[in-house]
Amino acid sequence: MTRSLPWGPMARLVGRRAAFAVPVLLAVTFGVFAVAEASPFDPVKAYAGTAGLTASQENLDQLRANLGVDKPLVSRWWDWLTAALHGDLGDSSTLRQPVADAIGERIGWSVLLATTAFVLAILVGSALGVLAARRPGGWLDRCVTSLAYTLEAAPPFWLGLLAVWLFALHLGVLPAGGLTDTSSVAVTAGQVSRHLVLPAAVLAVSQLPWFVLYVRQGVGDALGDDPVRGARARGLAERTVLLKHAFRSGMLPVLTLVGSRVPELITGALLVETVFSWPGIAAATVQAATSVDFPLLAALTALATVAVLLGNLLADLLYGLADPRVGFDG
């Protein structure tokens, strides 16, 4: 029964993916520069904000030169890339601080929110999916499935407002926003975890339907397969059949889903952070995009790309582990 993990093939897969990530990152960052360049937004106007509405043209032209946005696209991208490779991510014009600082002070909270929500979505989603698959067409299945479809259609922003209305205003049991109590300065684990509940739950709920539906389908199919019928024929307990046999093979498609949901999770997190005044990277991302803040935008896009690639890698590794027939060739 004991068998060590196939470290060699796994390492090779990771290596191949890492090598593959280089051209992807180059293409993505260049694409971001190009799209931002083509967008109708003007970095100088965005930088100046309302002050720009009374600034003289000379002032605005000087800003354009200072921000370096008057240079051609390719040279701007190349300058950014070479500096980034030397560890200098540049300065964010919108946030008036180095990009590394801007990301550093925000990313942790975003990761905490997204991870909690994701784990919650996977756990609850799998549980509901298994319960629904057990009696296809039963009342539980019908409730869970229709709820999942409804939630799939509900925008996270709206869910957030609804949750605040119910839990913060109506029941008064949970805080409506922020990382800690608004009047407190210290960041304590107790406060953060209490403030995390609503945003994480809303984000988890918005991701939940996919897991529920995938698991229900997977486990439902597995229940009709030969091994399960065999297990039942041997008179094993229903519980053992469901969890040990059907669930394990039914989970396989879910592993793929884990990888492909990461981009959706990032988008969802952006909306949820805005609703709950969560001091994560969301506001900065939106600002970077609409302000055409090239250095910040490129760094954030690279980061999101890495997150997606890692998500896919993780999914493939898990898939290979769970189903040795697939292997680590991808």
Place this chain on the structure above:
Amino acid sequence: MRARSIRTTGAVAATAALVVAASACSSPDGNKGGSATSAVVGIAYEPETLSPLLGYGKDGNSKIFDGLLTHDADMKLKPALAAKLPKVGDGGTTYTYELRKGVKFSDGKPFTAKDVVFTYETILDKKTNNASKTELDAVKSVEAKGDDTVVFHLKYPYAPFAERTVLPIAPEHVAGEQDVNSGAFTTKPIGTGPYELVKWSKGEKLVFKANPDYWGGAPKIKNFTMAIVKDDDLRATRLRTGDLDGAILPPNLAGTFKSDADKKTYAAKTFDYRVVTLPTGNKVAGDTAVRRALDVGVDRKTMVDSILEGAGKEAYGPVPTDSPWFTKGTERKFDVTRAKQILDDAGWKPGKGGVREKDGVQAKFPLWYLSGDKLRQDHALAYASDAKKLGIKVEVQSGTWEVIEPRMPKDAVLAGGGSPADPDFDQYTLLKSSLAGDGFNNMAHYDNPKVDKALEEARRSGDHAKRQAAYDTVQRELVKNPGYTFLTHIDHLYVVDKSYGDLTTQVEPHDHGLASGPWWNVEDWQPKK
């Protein structure tokens, strides 16, 4: 083993989730609003920077910093870091400030004339990315005489210059050591002001604590927090749950607190106008008869009552009707019959589909508003519907500034602005013909030699009566040839917990960030009763 490792991971995650959930249940929201000497307010806006060198707090009330001068509740100038109001010399081209002695920055280092010179010279430096530096256009040089005197030399006599010196002063020994555009000072400021920044959690809140050694006396409100809540409904909800002590709210949400015995609503008077630009380059909007007809033919009262729910006033020019600078008698009476008569007399005859025509030109023009701005949208639609009754077709369209800007010479725009400190600040840039099309200045390309002359006189003359007469001329000329249709001046509404007693508000500008609201002088508030 694989299966077990997956299961273990799952168990760890489940436990973590449970811990989170349990801690959520164990301590329901206990500490609401904080203690009597603290205040928490909700604002919709977050500054990009806290560095005065990049434009933070340029209109005063920056909490962390002081200017040479400051405004009192009636917007009168009074000394702050200066010991008294400046001496004006050389025909209005030199301003001499004597500085307050013994003032220290919150890091304990003394404040001197060098800091003042550093602040102004850095802002005016070409390498500094400060978008408001145009406001200091008049400054030729700044000179320190000893430690306690600063002299500003101006390029031309500029009467309202003292109003600009409410600009906060940054410490040279801190800010001078860093990159002005991205140094740590932009997020971790040090000043002489009544409060020190404890923490700026971006996107969440700004936390201040009282500066115990403040030269003006330590504030009684020891802890002051500004929570950044961009969504209006959510801000109202957090105010209702007691999480916030006060908040800025739009009229419809402020109205929901009317029956709340613990809350008081403050309506701050403002110079914040909404206006339709009527560009000279447009054959219809640039026609004087059309401009005058629209000026008397739009129903401003209904806009105030329905769009602003009464929280505002009819606007007839950049100066609000209750300001001492307002020229009595320039109010326009809403009169559709007269508006139609003006158009008839000028040869704009009714044509196809109720739209008037003259010399083959249809009386129609596009009107742009900033997409997503509900208030401007409502104003634009109301304007178009009033214009339609006169036989003028106004086609309302929305776009971002990037879309609107190139169209400004020909198309009308629903714009906003207003600066209470001095009439020069918005009128010169709004109406001066030489600034037509310069950035967002004089968006309508308004060109009236009489107005140009009066604006120039008003900014150069140090004599109040002469300035008043010049601004009267401007306002009367705007009746004869209204290149803009001013619609409303908007009140800004704030709802605050009653336990802080009676608070005041200043007259507020269009651009009202964290300096405005009843907390403009939070350093003078009394603890909660």
